[in-house]
Amino acid sequence: MGKVLVIGGGPAGLFAAEEAVKKGFDVTLMEKGRIGENIRCAEGFFDVLKLLGKPCAGVRFKVDTIVFEALSLHKFDSRRLNLWMIDRSTWQKELAKRAEQKGVRIIENSPVLPEDMKNLKSKYDFVIDASGAPSVTSKLLGFLNFYRQNSGKTVQYLMEGDFSHLKNSIKVGFLPDFWGYYWIFPKGGDESGRQTANVGIGDFNPDSRSNLRKMLDDVLKKEGIDTANYKIIKVIGGICPTRMLDRLAYDNIMLVGDAAGLTSPLHGGGIDMAVLSGMMCARTLPDGPESYEKALRNLLYGRLNFEEMIARAWRKRTLEQVDKILATAGTLGLHKLLAHPRLMNPLTAKFLEFVF
């Protein structure tokens, strides 16, 4: 069928590579580091559209409750959502193994540089850029700023300590005058019984200059996560690009996952869209790059519009109003709408805006 180069061994790249080899392409994947290392993520796998199902490896637990805190606590039953806490490193290593068994050639510790692209474009029939944000292609073609202007910013600690009070649940908190939220996503215990959690904060206001590190430290105090009983093991951060690029294909280069600007405009989660875009890109390769772009927009249009509308409405509300909305949603059971992906359309979003 031809030769495909995949740049990046994150979820988007690994699924694109496996799907392309299944289609009969000769596939090489180049990863700048080692697969499963240097992951920047809170590791909540939310299969919003219910198209993917349970991850094949690395599942820590299925999330049965989401605890929101605005002025008070609100608990939402999430058992009918496809939402799991995972260990991405384990998952990605398993995906890489699976892809290699199917015939993908994986080359680690091999960064692709923008200046390599001209040569690679002619050596391969297709190049799938899954290098995250900002992508290698953006550095080559000069649209690097697009991501910075259309992204949430985050800071996250990997923490060790007793998070057993959050058993099988995750916590999301809101703060006054802040377009964003903080999260406590526990990962449960590992083989040695050591408990960890990803605790972070994300700011989705492009004009904001907040000191996220300081805000996160204040959140820890508020949550009673003190340094006497909890240890910070790792500090990470990064951007969540919340607007799909206007163009996903440039000659024979196609962008997928974060490189395509695909994290949720509402909450910044992007693992599911990385997987979906990677698979979609590979499946449509025989029909040319334009069909990838068309198919992906068709798949994600309703969901992205829904989430954008909800995000816009949320940002106009004060913390008091958000608290009231959460209370009303809980009483009326409106959160159950999320369990039905077909209801994620502009009509439902308008209805919700009207109710609140």
Ligand SMILES: Cc1cc2nc3c(=O)[nH]c(=O)nc-3n(C[C@H](O)[C@H](O)[C@H](O)COP(=O)(O)OP(=O)(O)OC[C@H]3O[C@@H](n4cnc5c(N)ncnc54)[C@H](O)[C@@H]3O)c2cc1C
């Ligand atoms: C703090 C934080 C928390 C998050 N939490 C969640 C969450 O809980 N749930 C969720 O769904 N999403 C979350 N996200 C978003 C999620 O991490 C991304 O949407 C997802 O990782 C995108 O997958 P990807 O494969 O497109 O890119 P990535 O996972 O970024 O993978 C890109 C890969 O390409 C490699 N690479 C980069 N440059 C090159 C190069 N030049 N040559 C070769 N290889 C290269 C990288 O090493 C990496 O392995 C979070 C993001 C952040 C920053």
